[in-house]
Amino acid sequence: xxxxxxxxxxxxxxxxxxxxxxxxxxxxxxxxxxxxxxxxxxxxxxxxxxxxxxxxxxxxxxxxxxxxxxxxxxxxxxxxxxxxxxxxxxxxxxxxxxxxxxxxxxxxxxxxxxxxxxxxxxxxxxxxxxxxxxxxxxxxxxxxxx
Numbered sequence: 001x002x003x004x005x006x007x008x009x010x011x012x013x014x015x016x017x018x019x020x021x022x023x024x025x026x027x028x029x030x031x032x033x034x035x036x037x038x039x040x041x042x043x044x045x046x047x048x049x050x051x052x053x054x055x056x057x058x059x060x061x062x063x064x065x066x067x068x069x070x071x072x073x074x075x076x077x078x079x080x081x082x083x084x085x086x087x088x089x090x091x092x093x094x095x096x097x098x099x100x101x102x103x104x105x106x107x108x109x110x111x112x113x114x115x116x117x118x119x120x121x122x123x124x125x126x127x128x129x130x131x132x133x134x135x136x137x138x139x140x141x142x143x144x145x146x
Contacts, residue, residue: 029086
């Protein structure tokens, strides 16, 4: 195959996305998720008089519940198509991947469907997250004295 034919085939299947616009949208949506997170933490901490450490945990749980609910209702995929990494990279994306895997196999029952497939997509994130955290923790302990 010559270069001209190859270039024609590549151009035919090449994505027409504008990377700068995607970057700006992801940045703004990610910032909005961060602002909502701070707002939830302040709500729990100041208005409901929950200690700051616990308020952060409640905020994370709230974001997980919201993203799982929106995934189950079918909204989250449409929003991710627009927001790109602004919704996928935070904890909402992790919850979405677990919920999507669970919903995909719910017809097979709680144990063989939901239970055994829940970590299908999220399992690799957990494994590599634990491995990298252990590695960097060890490096910090060895070189910087714990």
